[in-house]
Amino acid sequence: MSHWLIKSEPDVFSITDLEKVGREPWNGVRNYQARNYMWKDMKPGDLALFYHSNAKPPGVAGVAKVASEAYPDPSQFDEKSEYFDPKATQEKPRWWLVDFEYVGAFKELLPLDSLKNDEVLQEMIVCQRGSRLSITPVEKVHFTRVCKLAGWKP
DSSP states (O other), X not given: OOEEEEEEOTTTSOHHHHHHHSEEEOOOOXXXXXXXXXXXXXXXXXXXXXXXXXXXXXEXXXXXXXXXXXXXXXXXXXXXXXXXXXXXXXXXXXXXXXXXXXXXXXXXXXXXXXXXXXXXXXTSGGGSTTOOOSXXXXXXXXXXXXXXXXXXXX
């Protein structure tokens, strides 16, 4: 099993929104590296830290689980979508996604500053300067540490 960190702006889609719907396609990702993680590396059952970005403060809000194999992101074919890609075709899709399922929310958001100030987590990608990817791999030791700091048991 692999572990991940997925970012979403809470005013667009939050951990609470995922709890309400239960399962959601992670659509609209338009970065090739993030796409490749979903397309080639994520497997059903992998766990992900759900990170609220562009929030005050930003931080980890809970845990989600990869709930599907990768499949073409339908928004790339929808001319009315902000994620439409005129170069994508049904025969040769350019963008892939997986579904995520709600696992649990932390009692309180674990702020980015707390992650950066923890000696165990300083090497986590989200703690690195210039880290902007919306999806990143997470070492098991980091995943476990974040959950412990948040008081959440996987």
